Amino acid sequence: TPGQMDKPLISRHLVDSDGSLAQVPSEAPKVGILGSGDFARSLATRLVGAGFSVVVGSRNPKRTAGLFPSSAQVTFQEEAVSSPEIIFVAMFREHYPSLCALREQLAGKILVDMSNPTERELHEHCQSNAEYLASLFPACPVVKAFNVISAWTMQHGPRDGNRQVAICSDQPEAKRAVSEMAHAMGFIPLDMGSLASAREIEAIPLRLLPGWKVPTLLALGLFVCFYAYNFTRDVLQPYVQEGKNRFYKLPVSVVNTTLPCVAYVLLSLVYLPGVLAAALQLQRGTKYQRFPDWLDHWLQHRKQIGLLSFFCAVLHALYSFCLPLRRSHRFDLVNLAVKQVLANKSHYWEEEEVWRMEIYLSLGVLALGVLSLLAVTSLPSIANSLSWREFSFVQSTLGFVALLLCTLHTLTYGWTRAFKESYYKFFLPPTFTLTLLLPCVIILAKGLFLLPCFSRRLAKIRRGWEKDRAVKFMPPTDQVLVEKTSHV
Amino acid sequence: TPGQMDKPLISRHLVDSDGSLAQVPSEAPKVGILGSGDFARSLATRLVGAGFSVVVGSRNPKRTAGLFPSSAQVTFQEEAVSSPEIIFVAMFREHYPSLCALREQLAGKILVDMSNPTERELHEHCQSNAEYLASLFPACPVVKAFNVISAWTMQHGPRDGNRQVAICSDQPEAKRAVSEMAHAMGFIPLDMGSLASAREIEAIPLRLLPGWKVPTLLALGLFVCFYAYNFTRDVLQPYVQEGKNRFYKLPVSVVNTTLPCVAYVLLSLVYLPGVLAAALQLQRGTKYQRFPDWLDHWLQHRKQIGLLSFFCAVLHALYSFCLPLRRSHRFDLVNLAVKQVLANKSHYWEEEEVWRMEIYLSLGVLALGVLSLLAVTSLPSIANSLSWREFSFVQSTLGFVALLLCTLHTLTYGWTRAFKESYYKFFLPPTFTLTLLLPCVIILAKGLFLLPCFSRRLAKIRRGWEKDRAVKFMPPTDQVLVEKTSHV
Amino acid sequence: TPGQMDKPLISRHLVDSDGSLAQVPSEAPKVGILGSGDFARSLATRLVGAGFSVVVGSRNPKRTAGLFPSSAQVTFQEEAVSSPEIIFVAMFREHYPSLCALREQLAGKILVDMSNPTERELHEHCQSNAEYLASLFPACPVVKAFNVISAWTMQHGPRDGNRQVAICSDQPEAKRAVSEMAHAMGFIPLDMGSLASAREIEAIPLRLLPGWKVPTLLALGLFVCFYAYNFTRDVLQPYVQEGKNRFYKLPVSVVNTTLPCVAYVLLSLVYLPGVLAAALQLQRGTKYQRFPDWLDHWLQHRKQIGLLSFFCAVLHALYSFCLPLRRSHRFDLVNLAVKQVLANKSHYWEEEEVWRMEIYLSLGVLALGVLSLLAVTSLPSIANSLSWREFSFVQSTLGFVALLLCTLHTLTYGWTRAFKESYYKFFLPPTFTLTLLLPCVIILAKGLFLLPCFSRRLAKIRRGWEKDRAVKFMPPTDQVLVEKTSHV
Known part of the structure; x- marks a missing residue:
């Protein structure tokens, strides 16, 4: 009857027409697993926990049975693949050909490829593992899925950050069935299109913090430059011009004048792209034009740059x-x-110097305090619990307060030194004067944008208004751009 | 046939009567989007990813088509709204009237209002955006939903903290259909009742850390009071009575005697409401009477007060x-x-003073260490991974240990000074003696409640026992109140 | 009709055969609650929010009605249990017998036991609460569920860490129905088998950070030993042999030489089991043999040991x-x-001593910086957002860098002291020489495993190769073991 065929994969027939629950006997859906490694074991555990009936196909069922959960049936491969419609292939690529003997039994069944190539394999083979499997079993719908999940996550259940499972296949129905299963296992399926995307999906687990590469190199580069500059001024100059041995300053003192420069420049680089984006929007008179790619990337890496700035600031404090x-x-x-004592001065006190240091230290502690609030709200679990307005308040408003405090901290450090000739060693200006340039430009620009003429125009643009045309098409609710311009 | 009508929104007909999976060809459910801004784009991306077939209605399809995912169909508004039963309205309120031309085609279809008013609009209009839309389209079931989701979250998929979507409507079936969709898109729908709640839902994204307002003002108030007090004692008194210039102490020294006072008083304010609640329950002889509102609010803000206390303690350390x-x-x-040298003393050492400082510093470091454990377990991702008993152990037991350590830290700072006349400047007692009062009362009360006569009665009350009546109605499993009384 | 019976519990009939949505009027499924305590109230709130129709049975409906959400129906017990098929029993065990009067009405209905015993009750009763309930109502399928959820989580909805609900029952259909409900309420049901598991499930909420017990005791034990050792060398020896009073060193100085020792030994204990596991795999020539239990437990507690090491390192810095x-x-x-002055030296400087301290301090700060990165990536919300390769890079590679930096930090502290007789007080070697032994062995072993002969063999073994047999059964995709060997 049509009714019998209408059972959905996961939901059960428990509701009578009056809305109350009724018990209808039914069997758990059956799935097969080929392979007996750690990942196959974790998969079996998860599937059993999600209410599926699992059959594992092994070449040596006796030996491997003990490794699987007791409610999973472990049997010979031929037997295992006969009844289920979905078969998980939890094997290395090099062993795919060994399955060709099962070609007849597998015909028409959905094969799920969950394998991960190594870095070398990815470059060696011109075909992704999933496409290779599909070429071996032309009669089977092949789905690439679950390779982004580690065996540990598979066994212990997904946590928030790693719930998403990239899935692709050339057969929509097969993809849908596997998506359903992913959902039932607690994952969030993410449709990546046809099997041609398998290569891309297989490359995901090989990624190594891609968002951190450029910001880290930037921080390292800045560190090297400033370290060399400070070394020249603080160690080399006294040695060359006055014959003084100051090399002991290398491990701590020079590092400690370099770190705040790096932290300060990085912090200003967090707020520069937002200023540039706003200027660009003002000039173009619309927000419907894409930013240049470099600006887009810069905007997207502000979080990492900000966190590296905080890290340098903490090291500076330590x-x-x-x-x-x-x-x-x-x-x-x-x-x-x-x-x-030898000069016979019983009391020595320099009021100005005392005040300079007290203010300098107090501002530094406050700046670090505000920066640490920014860092804490960057933690995924906290960022996710904030509304967009709250996140933007913390990252944009508090962040700007931090930049101001850092600028004042640097200015009190400088005090009157910026104008004393004795501080221009080798004719090089003191480091802090160099670092002040960028932040001061940003603070000035931010101040400019607060003027009514600019701020009103900017608000209009961000709500969809365009300079060149009367609003011809529908201006829609938007947040992405405002967000982009105001997040760290 | 009835069977054909029984397809649920998300689940597919993949299970045969024997529990194995079968492939039934079927089309993805169709949904429409009106609007072409950032939010419309993010929505389209998410819907396509969740397996829906998306039709976008635009006034200028040619221009906007490139902005949407390729699998979404972009066409003229009239065409877009003809086939789907659910239409997402991703536009600003001021453009709702422009849709009136489509009134006929839209009749009977579910309209989803996802707009967010600005702060000013919220106060200007007496009608919420969703109610306004409903008034324009009386023949359409209108559902308010997804406005709490930012475009970024919409596009990249929800993370834990922001999964919940407040939904309201006057038509239960329409609400249910949209809830289903929210669920399919990875969100957790939260039923907020009839469309009259739309105003409240539209105010959610405008909230700015509401739980932090009172605790932050409290901390600032305490800071100002203690700063003024310490300024009078440490700077003004020496200046007035002895003519000594101590103003350089303002930026660091006075702040550093103020911060620990604020931190210490805030920490005791975390534990005071629990003591009051217990006392109230003991006196009333039941837990089935509500606490007064002020106590309830206080109990609910302990986490924020505790974290501010920790923040002040960290600044104090810095x-x-x-x-x-x-x-x-x-x-x-x-x-x-x-x-x-001038006094001709070759060696000077004051054993008592040495001991005082060593113990004082050691206790301070330990108190900060314990407080930081409390702060770390307040992070959402850690708090959520703890069982109730574990959380209560950390926050209640470890928290009390922290209070004890802070008290000892303060007492060793005081040492014998509390009783020396010279420390009563302007007849004002030293600050630390003031701050000690509250925590000592709390520690005494906690000690009292540990006495068998009180602790047994309290345990009975928290398990549902009542003084005045024999247990007439069913005493139930309860945790809320115990929890309320023991969390930070 | 069959179609009418096919309504799944949650999904609604909203999709027409053409894939568009249709509205079919339907009632919300009905569930009953017995009990009126905090947990019953929270449960009612959650169920109403998830779209269920809730009937609460109370002995005194008039009095308790005000405590429940307004959309829940509160009535007498007899009436409440008549219509729903699932009844939640939110009462204490001692009140179960009072329900026997309802035995007839309850027959055939699913009873959900959600109670939690106290520690004492758990040991007193030989039967779990759920089994006791089942013995009282032999005609009812009894399901144990939701006891691991606190009333607070129940009311406010689950967050990531506490989504899982352990469920067990002897009737698969009843278990499935309750699992469906758990899913609808936003939880992740976890099948724990038959009702005999109820005892185990009831013990879960009584657990107190089980993973931290052994590592914490280990850290405390190490602290006591090293403190005693340092006390003997730094305080007792000068007192006994030179009559010098150094007891003032007890609170800060001795603690501060003890803490880094504990931190350093704990850090090396994080990396030792990985080395042992690799050695064992090399020797056995296979990864398909289980590690001894002690090694398995050790491998699983590395995170806790590492975090305790970080905590000690932070205290050392403070x-x-x-x-x-x-x-x-x-x-x-x-x-x-x-x-x-008395010695008439106008300038005193010891270059070697200066260099030693500068390098020592710089390495210490760097080591703490790297350790703090490790600690931050151990936060659940960050660890979950990293891919397995990223997590392994941070914890394994950066962790090893931290161990190296700590070793260099310790070595510069030692400098030439390790070989000076005057540092062997009471013939006891300086503490740092003792702590260096274990880390140096680990660093050497890690170096050895990098040699091609070992690293290639290890890679082969971890991919499923076995020494003794040609690959007789399918070598599968695996990550668990590599993971086990490389996580902190």
Whole structure:
């Protein structure tokens, strides 16, 4: 009867026409697994837990039966593939040909390829594993799925971050069936189109923090440049011009003048692209034109740049707290005391210097405090619990406060030194004057955009208004761009 | 046939009566989108990914087609709304009237309002956007949904914290259909009742950390009061009575004596409401009476108060570590050495003072360590992975240990000073004696509640026992109240 | 008609045969609740939110009605249980017998036991609560479920970490129906088999951080041992042999030499089991043999050991930053200055000592920085967002870098002291030489495994190759073991 055929994959017939529940006896849907490795085992555990009836096909069922959950049936391959309509192939690519003996029994059944190539294999073979499997079994719908899931996640159930399962296939119905199963196992299926995408899907697990590569290189590059600059000014110049040995400053002191420069420049690089994007929108008079690619990438990497800035700032704080622990600090202090005794000064105090350091330190602590709030709200679990407005308030408003505090921190460090000739060693300006340029430009631009003439036009543009045309097509609810322009 | 009509929205007919899977050809359900902004685009991407067939209605299909995923059909509005039964309206409120031309084609179809008003619009209009849409299209069931989702989340798929979608409508069937779709798109639908709730739902994205407002104001208020108090004692008194200039202490030293006071008082305010609640339950002899509103709110904001306390404690630590970096510290130290030389003392050592500081510092570090454990377990992703008992152990037991450590830290700071007249400047007692009052009361009360007479009665009450009546109705499994009384 | 019976529990009949949506009027499925405590209330709220029609049975409906959501029907028990097919029993075990009067009405209906015993009850009763309920109602299918969910989570909806609901029953259909409901309420049902598992499920909420017990005891044990050792060397020896009073070192100084030892040994214990596992696999020539139990447990607790190591390292840093805040530090410094004046040395500097401390401090900060990256990626929300390869890179590669940095940090601390007789107090070697042994062995072993002869064999073994047999059964995709060997 049509009714009997209408059972959906997961839901059961438990509701009577009056809305109450009724018990209808039914069997769990059957699925097959070929393979007996760790991943096959984890898969079996998960499938059994999700209410499926599992048959495992092995060349040596006796030996492997003990490795699987007791409710899974372990038998010979021929027997295992006979009854289920979906067969998971949990094997390495090199063993696919060994399955050709089962070609007849497998005909028409859905084969799920879950394999992962190594980096070398990915480049060696011109065909993805899934396409290779499909070429061996032309009579079977082949679906690529679950390869992005580790055996551990498979066994213990998905957690939030790794729920998504990329799925592709040339047969929509087969894809849909496997998507249903992924859903039943607690995953979120993600349709990636035809089997030609398998190569791309197989490359996913080989990715290594792709979003961090450029920001990390940028931070390292900045560190090297500033370190060289500071080395020249603080160590080389005294050695060359005054014959003083200051090389002991290399491990701590020079690092500790370099780190804040890197942190400060990185922080300003977080807010620069937003300023550029706003300027571009103002100039173009529309938001419906794509940003240039470099700007788009920059906007998307602000989170990573911001976190690296925070990391450098924390290291700067740690290095600073280490300063009084150094032996050189002790020697300097004691020698200073002795010098003062010999100079017969019973009391020495320089009010201006005292004030400079007190303000400098206080601003530094506050800046670090605000930056740490930004870092905490970047944690996925916190970012996800914030509404868009809250996230934007923290990252945009608080972030700008952090930039201001850092600028004041740097300015009090500079104090009057920026204008004293003695600080221009080798004619090189002090490092902090260099780092101040970019942030000051940003702060000025941000101030400009707050002027009514600019801010109103910007608000209109972001709501869909366009300079050149009366609104000819429907201006829609939008958040992406505003978001893009205001997130760290 | 009835069988043909019984296809559920998402599930497919893949299970034969024997429980194995069968492939039944079927088309993806069709949905329409009106609008072509960022949000419309993200929505289209998500719907296509969730297996729906998407038709986008645009005034200028040629121009907008390139912005949408290739599998979405972009056409003129009239054509787009003809076939699907659910139409997503992804437009600004001011453009709703432009849709009136489609009134006839839309009749009977479900309209989903996903718009978000700005703060100003929310106050200007007496009707919510969804109710306005409903008034324009009286023949259409209107559902308010998805406005709490940002375009970014819509496009990239929901993460844990932002899975919930508030949904309301006057037509239960329409609401149910949209809830189904939300579920299929990976969100968790949250039924908010009739369309009258739309106003409330539209206000959600405008909320700005509502749980943090009162605790933050409280912390700021405490900071200002204690800062003024410490300023009077540490800067004003020496200036007025002894003519000493101590104003350089404002940026670091006075802040650093203020911060621990704020942190300590906030921490005790985390544990005070639990003590009050327990006392109230003991006095009333039942837990079935509601707490007064102020106590209820207080109990619910303990997490925020606790985290602000931790933040102040961390700043206190950072400021303390900055102390030896100050120029004033260096001058003081050198002057001390010179003074000792002039006094002809070759060795100076004050055993008691040494011990006081060593114990004081050690207790402070330990208190900060325990507090940081509490803060880490407050992170959503960690709190959610703990069972109720584990969470309660960390927040209640470890939290009380932290309060004890902070009390001991404060007591060793005080040492014998609380009783020395010279510390009562302007007749004001030292700050730490003020802050000790509240925590000591809490510690005493907690001790009292551990006495068998109280603890047994409290346990009975929390299990449903009532003083005044024999248990007349069923005492049920309960955790909420115990939880309320023991969480940070 | 068959079509009418085919309504699944959650999905609605909204899709016409052409794939578009149709509205079919239908009632929400009905469920009953017995009990009126906090948990019953939270359950009612959740069920109403998930679209169920809820009937609450109470002995005193008038009194309790106000406590429940308005859309839930509150009535007398007899009436409440008459219509729904699933009844939630939200009561304490001791009140189960009071339900016996309803035996006739309840016959055939599914009873869901959600109760939690206290620690004492769990040991007192030989029968689990669910089995006790089943013995009272032999005509009812009894399902144990939802007891692992707190009332708070029940009311406010599940978050990622606590979505899983352990479910068991002797009747598969009843279990399936309750699993469906759990799914509809936003939870992930976890099938735990027959009702005999109820005891185990009831013990879950009583667990107290089971994974942390052994690592914490280990850390405490190490702390006590190293503290005693350092006390003997740094305080007792000077007192006994030189009559010097150094007892003031107990709270800070001795703790601060003990903490890094504990942190360092714990960190090496994170990497030791991976080395042992690799050695075992190399020796056995297969990965299909189970590791001994102790090694398996050790491998599974590496995360906790690593986090405790990080915690000790952070405390070590905090204690170190406190050193210059101590009064003893000030006295020492001033006395040193006076001594130098009396010795008539105007300048004193020891280049080697200066270098040692600068390098030592710099390495320490870097090690702490890398360790903190490891700690952050251990947060569930971050770990879950990393692919397996990324997680393994951070935990395995960066972790090893941290171990190397800690080793260098310890070596520069040691400098030439390891070979000076004066540092062997009471003939005891300096603490740092003791702690260096284990890490150096691990670093050597890791180096050995990088040699081509070992690394190739290991790679082959982890891909399923076996020494003793030609690959007789299918070698499968596997990740578990590699994972086990490379995670912190």
